[in-house]
Amino acid sequence: MDFGLSDEQLQLKQSARELLAAECSTAAVRKAMASEDGTLPELYREIAKLGWTGLIVPEKFGGAALGMLDMAVLLEEQGYAAMPGPFLFSSAVAAEAIIRGGSDEAREKWLGGIADGSAIGTVALAEDAGSIAVVAKKGGRLSGRGIFVPYANLADFIVVAARSEDGQVAMTLVETKAAGVTIRMLKNLDLTRRLAAVDFDDAAGASLSGGESLYRRLLDVGAVAIAADSLGGMQRALDMAVDYSKVREQFGKPIGSFQALKHAAAEIVADLEPARSLVWYAAYALDAIPSEASRAAAMAKARLCEVYSRATDRAVLMHGGIGFTWEHDIHLWFKRARFNESYLGSPAYHRERVAQLGGY
Amino acid sequence: MDLNFTREEEEFRLKVRAFLEENIPKSGLGDGREGNQDKAWLERAKAWQRKLYEAGYVALAWPKEFGGQAMDPVRQSIVNDELVRAKAPYLIGSSGLGMLGPTLISWGTEEQKKRYLPKILTAEEIWCQGYSEPGSGSDLASLRTRAETVGDEFVVNGQKVWTSGAQYSDMMFCLVRTDPEAPKHRGISYILINMHTPGITVRPLVQMTGDRGFNEVFFDNVRVPRKNLVGKLNEGWIVANATLFHERNMLGSASGSEQRFNRLLALAKSVNRGGRPLTKDPVFRQRLADLEIKVQAMRLHAMRQLTDQIRGRNPGIEAMINKLVGTELNHDLATAAMEAMGDCSMLARDDERALDKGYWPYEWMFSLGLVIGGGTSHIQKNIIAERGLKMPKSR
Numbered sequence: 097m098d099f100g101l102s103d104e105q106l107q108l109k110q111s112a113r114e115l116l117a118a119e120c121s122t123a124a125v126r127k128a129m130a131s132e133d134g135t136l137p138e139l140y141r142e143i144a145k146l147g148w149t150g151l152i153v154p155e156k157f158g159g160a161a162l163g164m165l166d167m168a169v170l171l172e173e174q175g176y177a178a179m180p181g182p183f184l185f186s187s188a189v190a191a192e193a194i195i196r197g198g199s200d201e202a203r204e205k206w207l208g209g210i211a212d213g214s215a216i217g218t219v220a221l222a223e224d225a226g227s228i229a230v231v232a233k234k235g236g237r238l239s240g241r242g243i244f245v246p247y248a249n250l251a252d253f254i255v256v257a258a259r260s261e262d263g264q265v266a267m268t269l270v271e272t273k274a275a276g277v278t279i280r281m282l283k284n285l286d287l288t289r290r291l292a293a294v295d296f297d298d299a300a301g302a303s304l305s306g307g308e309s310l311y312r313r314l315l316d317v318g319a320v321a322i323a324a325d326s327l328g329g330m331q332r333a334l335d336m337a338v339d340y341s342k343v344r345e346q347f348g349k350p351i352g353s354f355q356a357l358k359h360a361a362a363e364i365v366a367d368l369e370p371a372r373s374l375v376w377y378a379a380y381a382l383d384a385i386p387s388e389a390s391r392a393a394a395m396a397k398a399r400l401c402e403v404y405s406r407a408t409d410r411a412v413l414m415h416g417g418i419g420f421t422w423e424h425d426i427h428l429w430f431k432r433a434r435f436n437e438s439y440l441g442s443p444a445y446h447r448e449r450v451a452q453l454g455g456y
Numbered sequence: 457m458d459l460n461f462t463r464e465e466e467e468f469r470l471k472v473r474a475f476l477e478e479n480i481p482k483s484g485l486g487d488g489r490e491g492n493q494d495k496a497w498l499e500r501a502k503a504w505q506r507k508l509y510e511a512g513y514v515a516l517a518w519p520k521e522f523g524g525q526a527m528d529p530v531r532q533s534i535v536n537d538e539l540v541r542a543k544a545p546y547l548i549g550s551s552g553l554g555m556l557g558p559t560l561i562s563w564g565t566e567e568q569k570k571r572y573l574p575k576i577l578t579a580e581e582i583w584c585q586g587y588s589e590p591g592s593g594s595d596l597a598s599l600r601t602r603a604e605t606v607g608d609e610f611v612v613n614g615q616k617v618w619t620s621g622a623q624y625s626d627m628m629f630c631l632v633r634t635d636p637e638a639p640k641h642r643g644i645s646y647i648l649i650n651m652h653t654p655g656i657t658v659r660p661l662v663q664m665t666g667d668r669g670f671n672e673v674f675f676d677n678v679r680v681p682r683k684n685l686v687g688k689l690n691e692g693w694i695v696a697n698a699t700l701f702h703e704r705n706m707l708g709s710a711s712g713s714e715q716r717f718n719r720l721l722a723l724a725k726s727v728n729r730g731g732r733p734l735t736k737d738p739v740f741r742q743r744l745a746d747l748e749i750k751v752q753a754m755r756l757h758a759m760r761q762l763t764d765q766i767r768g769r770n771p772g773i774e775a776m777i778n779k780l781v782g783t784e785l786n787h788d789l790a791t792a793a794m795e796a797m798g799d800c801s802m803l804a805r806d807d808e809r810a811l812d813k814g815y816w817p818y819e820w821m822f823s824l825g826l827v828i829g830g831g832t833s834h835i836q837k838n839i840i841a842e843r844g845l846k847m848p849k850s851r
């Protein structure tokens with residue numbers, strides 16, 4: 097039995113932590129928050145050079161051909177840094193769509209670009225098949241609206257969950273420059289991300305193979321990716337609250353000496369550490385235990401998003417008045433937790449899936 | 457026990473309701489505490505309070521000689537309920553009405569009452585609370601803003617922080633250190649400072665909501681007449697606590713929770729989840745019912761306290777929980793609303809697709825601010841345990 101990260105994965109985590117501490121400080125994050133596109137182009141180029149963007153892309157397209165656990169390790173660190181930009185949506189979810197469902201032509205066309213950072217993909221997935229609002233005609237022409245599409249503003253293509261005329265899930269790739277694609281940006285609460293509403297008006301797309309099973313797979317990958325980001329963000333909120341409790345003094349003592357704060361911090365850890373194991377397991381299952389993957393993903397998404405929100409909420413409180421300011425950084429994670437909780441299905445939705453997939 | 461209001465009270469309620477229906481500003485003030493706080497906004501906010509006052513619906517229980525109507529607290533509570541029910545805009549003069557006014561009525565000199573109370577009612581003078589300092593929040597009594605007596609004036613030097621509304625306030629009720637040698641609780645005085653005095657600098661701070669709600673306030677040799685002392689010199693701590701008592705009851709007010717619950721319920725009815733309204737979702741239904749039970753308990757709890765007040769009984773431990781329970785409950789209500797909105801909770805309040813006019817994202821954040829402001833939940837728990845239950849102090 098061996099349930100832990102490998103030396104390579106630990107190294108990857110460490111180097112990601114160091115790189116992002118240097119290149120993705122909260123000052124940099126705030127720059128992206130204030131920008132129109134919501135990303136840090138230089139950082140994106142740099143992580144592409146390091147091979148992050150092609151982490152799961154096959155070697156023949158210039159990727160590192162690593163697995164979802166490696167991806168989860170990177171995403172955790174990005175969550176820790178509240179890294180803005182399309183990485184999660186492009187290099188984890190959209191890349192997976194092309195790897196699994198793309199024609200040879202689509203793979204040729206996009207995977208190299210995703211890997212070297214010159215192309216960006218995103219996804220328009222409704223969290224449950226019942227609410228898919230885009231229709232795919234024969235030959236892959238799309239009509240309808242995809243809402244809450246992350247970083248459509250930067251994307252070259254969108255993987256759209258659509259419904260064919262006979263009611264089947266039809267996964268379709270549409271280029272954003274295609275005629276009939278209209279992108280409108282939404283105003284986000286969490287400014288470390290960008291969302292758009294995308295209208296398709298008889299836009300030409302290319303069908304991906306796999307239908308409903310590809311759709312489910314992308315939801316699972318997305319759920320685990322968000323869970324991994326949440327894991328890192330939660331760790332960051334905890335670290336910030338604990339660090340602050342050691343330096344802020346009231347009543348002539350560091351506030352961390354009061355049991356109220358010790359217990360609050362300990363409760364976060366007690367939520368966090370078992371949740372870390374859920375993320376590892378879910379990421380590993382995506383590659384190695386197909387029969388368990390969906391349920392593990394639902395568990396990770398449900399649990400991580402719930403505890404991330406709670407931890408950031410209490411971390412704000414643990415800072416007192418300063419935690420309520422714009423100037424202090426803790427609200428970045430407080431709001432990112434809100435995004436993570438909603439995007440691709442709430443904890444309640446995923447708990448229901450856990451029950452259903454468990455047969456009860 | 458008799459839960460009926462008298463006929464006069466019921467008639468009074470209907471009168472208030474009719475007045476509000478007719479007169480509530482239709483736009484431009486918002487229904488929360490936000491607002492863009494420019495001059496025009498300020499004037500509208502003041503005009504609204506003044507109108508309400510002129511109609512006889514502000515501070516009904518205050519003594520007649522200072523502009524009140526000396527009515528029993530039931531009338532005031534009817535007005536409060538109706539204001540909430542009508543989603544009336546927040547009163548710009550709330551700190552004066554809810555915090556300083558009641559304090560002055562108990563602790564002020566006749567001259568102070570005459571001078572300040574009437575203008576609180578009409579919103580001619582807006583007040584802010586100068587308690588917290590950079591080094592003194594939870595440990596308020598450690599405050600260091602210094603006031604030295606020079607002739608018949610205090611000369612004030614130091615800094616306050618998180619001062620809500622200071623950017624548009626005319627006056628501040630302020631805690632200052634007048635005896636640095638004495639034990640910390642015994643060298644504090646409670647004074648009233650005109651915010652337009654030379655030497656005061658107000659620097660707005662941006663809150664996580666993106667709004668400018670609170671401020672840093674700097675004092676550089678600010679001269680304050682000695683007659684602006686409330687209570688005795690160096691005995692301000694007891695006056696400060698009187699104000700805190702009123703503040704905490706205001707922040708934990710049950711009528712606000714009830715209105716938020718109703719709004720949450722309406723939201724949940726309007727949201728479709730899995731082919732049915734969210735209110736029919738077995739899990740969310742439980743959650744809603746649980747919240748309603750807590751809101752109802754606090755509403756009844758407020759009626760009980762109102763009764764005690766009429767009977768002239770001093771509040772005990774049951775009042776110490778108001779701030780803790782009320783503000784955490786309001787934040788839970790807002791958090792539930794964010795969950796109810798599903799994907800739409802990712803939107804900022806000013807996105808055109810934001811549900812319920814964008815009320816909840818702001819409320820979700822602001823309600824957390826109120827879990828902190830007025831003494832954090834941790835501090836409330838300490839007070840309940842130490843002052844209420846007489847458990848040993850750890851500090």
Ligand SMILES: Cc1cc2nc3c(=O)[nH]c(=O)nc-3n(C[C@H](O)[C@H](O)[C@H](O)COP(=O)(O)OP(=O)(O)OC[C@H]3O[C@@H](n4cnc5c(N)ncnc54)[C@H](O)[C@@H]3O)c2cc1C
Binds near residue numbers: 831
């Ligand atoms: C929205 C808002 C509006 C405000 N408006 C005003 C205003 O108008 N005027 C004004 O004077 N102030 C105002 N405040 C300030 C507010 O009263 C303080 O923020 C609050 O009392 C906490 O103090 P602090 O910020 O210094 O935090 P700290 O006291 O530094 O607290 C940091 C953390 O330590 C915890 N802690 C500290 N001591 C203990 C202890 N003994 N036991 C357990 N836990 C402890 C706290 O609970 C908190 O979690 C406002 C604050 C907010 C958020």
